[in-house]
Amino acid sequence: MKFVLAITTLLLIKNSWGQMAYRPIPETNAVWIQTKLFTGGFHEYETTISAVYTLGDTVINGQTYIRFGSHGIYKWMDNWGSQQNYSEGGGSVPYTTGYFRQDVMQKKVFIWNPSNQTDQLLYDFGSLVIGQPYPETVTNLYYPNLLVMGQDSIQLMDGNYYKRWALGTNSSDSAYVSVIEGVGGNNGFNTPIFGNFEQFSRLLCHKSDVQSIYENWQTYPGSPEYSEECSRTLSLSEQNETSLVIFPNPSSSTVTIQSNQLINYVEIYDLNGQSLLRYENSTGNELSFDLSALQQGVYLARIVSADGHSIMRQIQVIQ
Numbered sequence: 001m002k003f004v005l006a007i008t009t010l011l012l013i014k015n016s017w018g019q020m021a022y023r024p025i026p027e028t029n030a031v032w033i034q035t036k037l038f039t040g041g042f043h044e045y046e047t048t049i050s051a052v053y054t055l056g057d058t059v060i061n062g063q064t065y066i067r068f069g070s071h072g073i074y075k076w077m078d079n080w081g082s083q084q085n086y087s088e089g090g091g092s093v094p095y096t097t098g099y100f101r102q103d104v105m106q107k108k109v110f111i112w113n114p115s116n117q118t119d120q121l122l123y124d125f126g127s128l129v130i131g132q133p134y135p136e137t138v139t140n141l142y143y144p145n146l147l148v149m150g151q152d153s154i155q156l157m158d159g160n161y162y163k164r165w166a167l168g169t170n171s172s173d174s175a176y177v178s179v180i181e182g183v184g185g186n187n188g189f190n191t192p193i194f195g196n197f198e199q200f201s202r203l204l205c206h207k208s209d210v211q212s213i214y215e216n217w218q219t220y221p222g223s224p225e226y227s228e229e230c231s232r233t234l235s236l237s238e239q240n241e242t243s244l245v246i247f248p249n250p251s252s253s254t255v256t257i258q259s260n261q262l263i264n265y266v267e268i269y270d271l272n273g274q275s276l277l278r279y280e281n282s283t284g285n286e287l288s289f290d291l292s293a294l295q296q297g298v299y300l301a302r303i304v305s306a307d308g309h310s311i312m313r314q315i316q317v318i319q
Helices: 002-018
Strands: 030-039 045-060 063-078 087-103 108-113 118-124 147-155 161-168 177-180 199-208 211-215 244-247 254-259 263-269 275-280 286-290 297-305 310-317
Touching: 045 087, 045 297, 045 310, 087 310, 244 310, 254 263, 254 297, 263 286, 275 286
Parallel strands: none
Antiparallel strands: 030 045, 030 199, 045 063, 063 087, 087 108, 108 118, 147 161, 161 177, 199 211, 244 254, 254 286, 263 275, 263 297, 297 310
16 A cells, blocks of 8 residues: 555656646846866865856847856965965956857757857757756767756745756766756856866856845855855956947948947848958947948847957848
8 A cells, every 4th residue: 555655656746747837048137156166186276156147139040049148256276275375366257248049849948159150059958868868068078978867846946846857977976967947057057067076067046037046155165255146246347248339220321339348340240140241440449330231121230349259239220
């Protein structure tokens, strides 16, 4: 009788898990704070703690993507743990941008690779099978040796339950990392999955709008100063980010871009990714250019700053 009850309970749990609605990655006002840590044989260690946060949508090759920004803080220490003769240093990590999109029906998340103008798989929550390799994602450094070890659900800080899969390599580091529907990896949103020896990556917190969803600050060996409200600022000034103003937009002729960063050049693309126009800049933080030669429609402007970082913005041409 006890055996029958146990089997029935397991079946109910399995059926309930299978019937849970899919939770996509949040696309509006979402923040992930994550860290990477490397240690050495003489107590040296270095950390990079980064904030990743959504910045609205854009269109690339006819597909809608969510633009995200990222910046961080880098720290290192020699002779970590020693009572004497140690040194430390570090600095801020430059601001960067990226793009992701979701196929909710297929339960997949893709990240845009601007170098080869293609999508790369970031998550595939629809094909995870226990005992099978974790998919060949951009963060999976150990494909096909990283395996799906187990699955369950976890109640997070918003009170909801989320599907979770444990990943490992069937060795001493078995099931040392996991991925969670609607959140991403517990190693970070877009951070590589490292081995479990002398290096690791961790998702420290995740927030959507004002609701905290996930926190794991206890695994971070550094100062807790960055945990306040899962803030994307990481105690850094927001001026590290590139602020852009484009006007008029829509336009039938001249468009002006103003930035808080030095503008190197602006390149205009159609929605198929073909480069149409390029304007070099020699006037600093502002650049005006003419789009009257283009047909009416939506185009993408790639604004490249003097330090090499780029941001994509949508521009509409009217007649």
